[in-house]
Amino acid sequence: MKTHVKTASLFLALCLFLLLSAGVLPVSVSAAVQTITKTVNIAAANKNESGPGYYWANRYDTLTLSGMRVETDEPYGLRLPKDCTVILEGDNYVKSAKYGLSCAGTVIFKGTGSLTIDAGEIGIYLITQDRTQKIRLIEGTYSVTGGKYGVYSDAADFSFVGKSMKISSGGKAILGRCVNLLGGSFTADSPVEATQSLIVNGVSVDIEASSPALVSKNLEIKNIDFSGSEYGGENSVHGKGLAKFHAKSVLLGDSVPGWVDYILLALAVLGVGALIFVPALRKKKKTKELYERLEKEGYRKSGN
Numbered sequence: 001m002k003t004h005v006k007t008a009s010l011f012l013a014l015c016l017f018l019l020l021s022a023g024v025l026p027v028s029v030s031a032a033v034q035t036i037t038k039t040v041n042i043a044a045a046n047k048n049e050s051g052p053g054y055y056w057a058n059r060y061d062t063l064t065l066s067g068m069r070v071e072t073d074e075p076y077g078l079r080l081p082k083d084c085t086v087i088l089e090g091d092n093y094v095k096s097a098k099y100g101l102s103c104a105g106t107v108i109f110k111g112t113g114s115l116t117i118d119a120g121e122i123g124i125y126l127i128t129q130d131r132t133q134k135i136r137l138i139e140g141t142y143s144v145t146g147g148k149y150g151v152y153s154d155a156a157d158f159s160f161v162g163k164s165m166k167i168s169s170g171g172k173a174i175l176g177r178c179v180n181l182l183g184g185s186f187t188a189d190s191p192v193e194a195t196q197s198l199i200v201n202g203v204s205v206d207i208e209a210s211s212p213a214l215v216s217k218n219l220e221i222k223n224i225d226f227s228g229s230e231y232g233g234e235n236s237v238h239g240k241g242l243a244k245f246h247a248k249s250v251l252l253g254d255s256v257p258g259w260v261d262y263i264l265l266a267l268a269v270l271g272v273g274a275l276i277f278v279p280a281l282r283k284k285k286k287t288k289e290l291y292e293r294l295e296k297e298g299y300r301k302s303g304n
Contacts, residue, residue: 036070039096043079043104053092061085065092065113072096077119080107082133088113088140099125100146105133109162114141122146123167126153131177137162144168149175150188160186160203173207179216181205183241191215200224204241213237 034052042049042056042063049056053068063080066089070077077096080086082105093116094100100119105128109115117123123144126135133156142165144150150167151158153176161183167173173188177196185204191211192198198216202223207213212233214221221231224239231237 033067033069036068037072039072039074039076039079040068040070041076041079042084043081043102045081062087064089065111065115066090068092068094070094070096075099076102077117078102080104082106082128084108085110087111088115090114092116094118096120098122100144101125102127103135103156104128105130105156107135109137110139112139114143116143118145120147122149122152123169124151124158126151126156126158126176129155131155131157133157134159137165139163142166146170149173150190151176153177160184173209185241188213194218202241205237205239207237209235211235 036052040051040054045056045058048058051068053066055064055066056062057064061081061084063084064087070093072095074096075098077094077100079102082103084107086107086109088109088111090113092113095118098119098121100117100123101115102125123146124135126133135153135156136159138161140162142160142162144166145168146152148169148171150169150172151174155177157178157180158174158176159180159182164185165187167186167188167190169188169190171190172193173190174192174194176194179192179194179197180199180201181192181203182199182201183203185206187206189208191209191213192207192215194216196216197218197220198214199220200214200222201220205224213235214231214237223242225242226237226239231239
């Protein structure tokens with residue numbers, strides 16, 4: 001009897017092994033995510049740095065987040081230097097006592113991943129006092145919670161162009177000098193306010209606030225369908241973006257749309273082609289004319 005039981009067990013084990021090898025049964029392998037309990041301070045970096053879920057390439061001023069998880073009781077979660085690029089890969093999470101993410105100057109956020117921020121006071125804090133600095137969320141998915149503000153900036157411009165952004169705040173979703181909501185979808189439970197200018201263009205917007213949803217002395221709203229009506233200072237705003245926003249030109253500056261760069265690139269390619277092929281065509285034409293003249297004067301036989 002024992003022999004039969006042993007044989008049956010071996011047979012079942014072999015069948016299970018074959019099913020797993022063939023992919024008939026799913027195999028679940030979950031890698032443990034290591035939680036960082038201190039501030040990730042890239043603002044002070046002067047060489048390449050890495051940790052669980054992040055890598056800072058100092059030479060290129062680029063921070064790649066790939067599944068980073070920060071949960072700290074310290075005031076800051078993630079601190080960034082000026083003039084850097086953040087690339088989002090996978091799901092990233094930052095929780096801190098006061099400021100989830102701080103930017104010392106111009107930062108561009110790119111990538112197809114997501115970033116979730118949970119902060120006691122300010123989700124994204126733009127600490128620079130330089131009005132020429134710009135924070136741009138070009139790509140990615142963002143979920144921000146802040147006790148007082150989702151995004152706060154005294155001086156730097158803040159622009160959201162990415163896939164989607166959701167803000168939950170006890171005070172204002174965004175409070176900044178110049179704020180631009182320019183693409184994707186934007187959702188908030190509190191107002192967006194700009195002290196200088198607020199541009200809402202081509203973005204699907206969904207705001208439910210207890211005071212006017214969009215506030216600025218210079219408010220510009222374009223390419224949004226509010227179901228036949230226009231925004232008139234309501235607390236509740238629901239609109240669908242009608243136009244895709246073109247990023248600013250890298251070659252010519254913020255005053256020029258991004259598609260101009262593609263035209264200039266195409267012209268440059270054509271120009272290089274002209275420099276290569278036009279002289280060759282001219283040489284071929286002159287050679288042909290020379291041969292024809294030599295044939296007429298009897299110095300060269302036709303077809304040679």
